[in-house]
Amino acid sequence: TAMNTPKEQEVFTSYGNMPNAELLLSYGFVQTDNPHNTETLVIPMIRQAKPLVIACNADGSLAHETLPPLRLALVNQEERESLFNQKEGDDEQQMQQTPVSSPNGGSGTASQENGSTTSITNRIISSRNEMEVMALVGGTLEEAVYDLKGFIQQLEQQRQLEKAFSDDNLQHRDDDAIFSLLVTYLVERRKTLQACLTCIQQQYPDLFGFLETLG
Numbered sequence: 001t002a003m004n005t006p007k008e009q010e011v012f013t014s015y016g017n018m019p020n021a022e023l024l025l026s027y028g029f030v031q032t033d034n035p036h037n038t039e040t041l042v043i044p045m046i047r048q049a050k051p052l053v054i055a056c057n058a059d060g061s062l063a064h065e066t067l068p069p070l071r072l073a074l075v076n077q078e079e080r081e082s083l084f085n086q087k088e089g090d091d092e093q094q095m096q097q098t099p100v101s102s103p104n105g106g107s108g109t110a111s112q113e114n115g116s117t118t119s120i121t122n123r124i125i126s127s128r129n130e131m132e133v134m135a136l137v138g139g140t141l142e143e144a145v146y147d148l149k150g151f152i153q154q155l156e157q158q159r160q161l162e163k164a165f166s167d168d169n170l171q172h173r174d175d176d177a178i179f180s181l182l183v184t185y186l187v188e189r190r191k192t193l194q195a196c197l198t199c200i201q202q203q204y205p206d207l208f209g210f211l212e213t214l215g
Helices: 020-027 068-073 077-097 116-120 127-164 169-203
Strands: 038-043 052-057 099-101 107-109
Touching: 020 169, 038 127, 038 169, 052 068, 052 169, 068 127, 127 169
Parallel strands: none
Antiparallel strands: 038 052, 099 107
16 A cells, blocks of 8 residues: 655565465465464375365364365264255255246246255254264364474474584574474464364363363
């Protein structure tokens, strides 16, 4: 935006509300405690044509638009039949309510493919299904948080060994900058995943027993 700026006054710019992965790839830095950070996580599922991915937000919430495929993958037979019946009802209602123009200029009705199954699974299918979804997501988050902690420790140990066996101080400074950036990103990723895990543990305490935050 054009504006009058006094001479020698400091000018600031904003990169926008971006997650850390995008900031790192596009601008080469990571924001600590980024309120707009979002981290994705692959949920391991067998017999799936493509990986199921969820997104965790910095405030500990799950991105709801990433949950429907997981809910659908975990439905039992009774829930599947119920979803099918709901979908048929939605399709019939859509057909009755959607007017279209016919080739001869008249009007009629037609069913539109609008992802009604996905629309249905945007909401909770059943308490059983949602508990199973959260158990799987929570377990995957627990493992990811634990693995990240170990990976960060390994990186730090490896960096110390590299510095101990090298006399190139200039190379040390360059490597330290890259290393610091990588570790900062991983630490912030772990914080976001941990926040999401903590929210699930608090919302579904029976799934996890006593709430234990991983250091």
